[in-house]
Amino acid sequence: MAIRITCINKDNGYHQNPNLAITHLGWIGEDGKSNKSTRLEIYDWIKNQNGIAYVTDYFGNKVNVFTAETINGTKYLKTAADNTTTNNLLSLPECK
Known part of the structure:
Protein backbone atom coordinates (compact mmCIF):
# COMPACT_ATOMS: atom_id res chain seq x y z
CA MET A 1 0.00 0.00 0.00
CA ALA A 2 1.19 3.50 -0.78
CA ILE A 3 0.53 6.55 1.36
CA ARG A 4 0.44 10.21 0.41
CA ILE A 5 2.08 12.51 2.93
CA THR A 6 -0.32 15.42 3.40
CA CYS A 7 1.12 17.49 6.26
CA ILE A 8 4.01 17.72 8.70
CA ASN A 9 4.81 18.90 12.21
CA LYS A 10 8.19 20.41 13.06
CA ASP A 11 10.12 21.03 16.26
CA ASN A 12 10.23 24.65 17.33
CA GLY A 13 13.96 24.57 18.07
CA TYR A 14 16.87 25.62 15.84
CA HIS A 15 17.99 22.96 13.36
CA GLN A 16 20.93 23.28 11.02
CA ASN A 17 19.23 20.98 8.53
CA PRO A 18 15.49 21.77 8.35
CA ASN A 19 14.63 18.23 7.18
CA LEU A 20 15.63 16.91 10.60
CA ALA A 21 13.10 19.20 12.26
CA ILE A 22 10.14 17.13 11.05
CA THR A 23 8.72 15.19 13.99
CA HIS A 24 5.41 13.87 12.60
CA LEU A 25 3.86 13.35 9.17
CA GLY A 26 0.17 13.16 8.38
CA TRP A 27 -0.85 10.76 5.63
CA ILE A 28 -3.70 9.18 3.74
CA GLY A 29 -3.57 5.64 2.38
CA GLU A 30 -4.92 4.23 -0.85
CA ASP A 31 -7.75 2.72 1.21
CA GLY A 32 -8.79 6.19 2.44
CA LYS A 33 -7.47 5.65 5.97
CA SER A 34 -5.64 8.67 7.35
CA ASN A 35 -3.37 9.01 10.35
CA LYS A 36 -0.32 10.79 11.71
CA GLU A 69 20.71 9.03 7.33
CA THR A 70 23.10 11.76 8.35
CA ILE A 71 26.75 10.97 8.96
CA ASN A 72 25.88 10.91 12.67
CA GLY A 73 23.15 8.30 12.11
CA THR A 74 20.07 10.51 12.37
CA LYS A 75 17.29 8.95 10.30
CA TYR A 76 15.17 11.28 8.20
CA LEU A 77 13.01 11.46 5.08
CA LYS A 78 13.61 13.28 1.83
CA THR A 79 11.98 13.46 -1.55
CA ALA A 80 13.43 12.60 -4.90
CA ALA A 81 14.82 15.52 -6.87
CA ASP A 82 12.31 17.07 -9.22
CA ASN A 83 11.99 20.22 -11.32
CA THR A 84 11.05 22.50 -8.41
CA THR A 85 13.33 24.54 -6.21
CA THR A 86 11.12 24.14 -3.13
CA ASN A 87 11.51 21.37 -0.58
CA ASN A 88 8.53 19.09 -1.19
CA LEU A 89 8.20 17.93 2.42
CA LEU A 90 8.82 21.28 4.10
CA SER A 91 6.33 22.92 1.72
CA LEU A 92 3.49 20.85 3.19
CA PRO A 93 1.17 22.51 5.69
CA GLU A 94 1.35 21.87 9.43
CA CYS A 95 -0.78 18.98 10.66
CA LYS A 96 -3.53 19.91 13.06
Missing part, protein backbone atom coordinates in the same frame (compact mmCIF):
# COMPACT_ATOMS: atom_id res chain seq x y z
CA SER A 37 2.95 8.97 12.43
CA THR A 38 6.36 9.96 13.73
CA ARG A 39 9.23 10.52 11.35
CA LEU A 40 10.89 7.32 12.61
CA GLU A 41 7.71 5.26 12.18
CA ILE A 42 7.45 6.33 8.53
CA TYR A 43 11.20 5.84 8.06
CA ASP A 44 11.02 2.27 9.40
CA TRP A 45 7.88 1.48 7.38
CA ILE A 46 9.54 2.60 4.13
CA LYS A 47 12.95 1.05 4.88
CA ASN A 48 11.99 -2.24 6.56
CA GLN A 49 8.52 -3.01 5.24
CA ASN A 50 8.97 -1.80 1.66
CA GLY A 51 6.38 0.92 2.19
CA ILE A 52 5.83 3.52 -0.51
CA ALA A 53 5.25 7.14 0.41
CA TYR A 54 4.93 10.19 -1.80
CA VAL A 55 3.89 13.82 -1.82
CA THR A 56 1.99 15.63 -4.53
CA ASP A 57 2.67 19.14 -5.71
CA TYR A 58 0.19 21.87 -6.59
CA PHE A 59 -0.31 20.32 -10.04
CA GLY A 60 -0.85 16.77 -8.74
CA ASN A 61 2.59 15.47 -9.71
CA LYS A 62 3.85 12.68 -7.43
CA VAL A 63 7.32 12.80 -5.88
CA ASN A 64 8.52 9.74 -3.95
CA VAL A 65 9.73 9.96 -0.35
CA PHE A 66 12.95 8.11 0.52
CA THR A 67 14.85 7.30 3.69
CA ALA A 68 18.23 8.83 4.46
